[in-house]
Amino acid sequence: VKERERGGAYAAAGVDIDEQERGLGQIKTLVRSTFDRQVLSDLGSFGGLFRPDLTGYVEPVLVSSADGVGTKLRVAQMAGDYSTVGVDLVNHCVNDILVQGARPLFFLDYVGAGKLEAERLVQLVEGLVVACRENGCALLGGETAEMPGFYRVGDYELVGFIVGVVDRPRLLDGSRIEPGDLLLGLPSSGLHTNGYSLARRVLFERRGLTVEDAWEEGGTIGEILLRPHRSYLRALEGLLGHAGLHGLAHITGGGLTDNLPRILPPGLRAEVDLGSWRVPLLFRRIAEWGGVGEAEMLRVFIQGVGMVMVIGPSDADAFVRHLAGHGLEATVVGVIQAGGSGVNYLGSALGGLA
């Protein structure tokens, strides 16, 4: 978050000066709270400076990923609540590099808007900061762009970029996955950041609900849709380097169907038992109300599984206990088989719905 860039954008926005300075002051304090001694630059320099502490690394490899929040932003706009999408973005990026065994070093954000409002911007940055702190990652820089006529007033685009590090001997690339390995599914907190176009169509257009309407399990539709994408870093970091951990797949857009194959070596397939975990109610209601078939559900939505660990079968109990200690109820959802490719589904999760 370059102070001047933020300042420039603010000034251009014609935000009231007091509000602007209050907002800038808040943002500076927030962002600095993510810094540790690895950060050498203060706010306002052209680029952020980061000297990674690589003590003990044999062959450090940088791992990097870029992502956006997608149309979940539209729900934030409908609910008038931008406090959670920053958390979504950081946690999504953290998981994307975690699956290769990396821990995060630093994060940068980009906010695009039709008109920058100080309060909204503080909310967005606050979410980024909270998640960066939780994941031990510095919010090293950022850019705020006001582009009237490109974005509608009230719309905010949010893009993130993460850099982490993994020691090459501990790099997870799927090459250790073998037949007989188990798939351990880790529960998501909700939809995470996937399938919001279809979810909105079904819930708001087809079913006629609003973000203020009550959700049958408690809270509102807006609240359940805005639950932040979960970071699996704290639960999994103690298992990185464990010989029994053969692979990790972050389940995002494309669901289990598209994301599991990304880590499978040639000649192996994943067999997933759809009856092995309870798909959360929100997904089942979307399928029911939208008349969405199971194959489409499994490609558009994560169906309650945010991360899949591929593990040696003898370590399953130990891993499940470890994860329980981090509040995650993990379930064996399938197995690796020789032959074929991609994902084979057994049974159905939706059979008992009607």
Added chain:
Amino acid sequence: VKERERGGAYAAAGVDIDEQERGLGQIKTLVRSTFDRQVLSDLGSFGGLFRPDLTGYVEPVLVSSADGVGTKLRVAQMAGDYSTVGVDLVNHCVNDILVQGARPLFFLDYVGAGKLEAERLVQLVEGLVVACRENGCALLGGETAEMPGFYRVGDYELVGFIVGVVDRPRLLDGSRIEPGDLLLGLPSSGLHTNGYSLARRVLFERRGLTVEDAWEEGGTIGEILLRPHRSYLRALEGLLGHAGLHGLAHITGGGLTDNLPRILPPGLRAEVDLGSWRVPLLFRRIAEWGGVGEAEMLRVFIQGVGMVMVIGPSDADAFVRHLAGHGLEATVVGVIQAGGSGVNYLGSALGGLA
């Protein structure tokens, strides 16, 4: 550029399958052409893997920056030409870390669109790839998001992130700048990526021009407005570590007025002689046709100066000769003075216009 992410977005776009596969194939080939042996991952993995070759570095420091192209994108859209904005983005980011003495390692992009068109996406990526190759930087990853209803059909948002490295003893942070140092201005190629909202208002709304209209120096208005942001890496990399180079300022949004002070130590000011360089005609016409005062011009536009070097006075001739060898005609535009802060302007560049 994660192959699957691109593929997913393509599929969602409902792009014709043949066109889609042709586009994806082209993009994969293009992106791979930026890889060297420091890149360990192939396309399709969750995060990009990069093992920097840091032979000879005493204390490597990572330098990172995020940026967008801003409303120059609107001109690309008007001209139906997205081949140059990718170059803009990479070169802008390269300059942003170059001013701290860093050379680029890798780059990631984000493309947001209302509807992804294969041809446009290839054009965008082609620009990124050309500039990454010219700057010796890997296009390590990327994300493509189709967000209908958020972006208009035909609109493309383009965001970039760069990571580079500098050896700490060679870090440029402005601390070596002292009174008597000279400011050496390096010519821009045009507006670079700054001031497009005002430029469009003056040229298109006030003056009634279109991108197809002829520009008085040759070519069209669209062509001169879309000239890519210049990278100063190749011209300056041979000077990094030179004892006479005390500071570098990338002149971007905010112009000389806001960007020079970013590197000045407390108690020093920059005195800039506005008669010392010839402001290119495009800037002068915008001032004339728009009735834009000089102070505003100097804050909104870069006025033909894309980079300022702060140098010891005895090295000026050698630096000017070195830059001439790279095709850059550098000019002494000012001097560092003790006392005060910010930029003092002497004379006027616009005096002789009428």
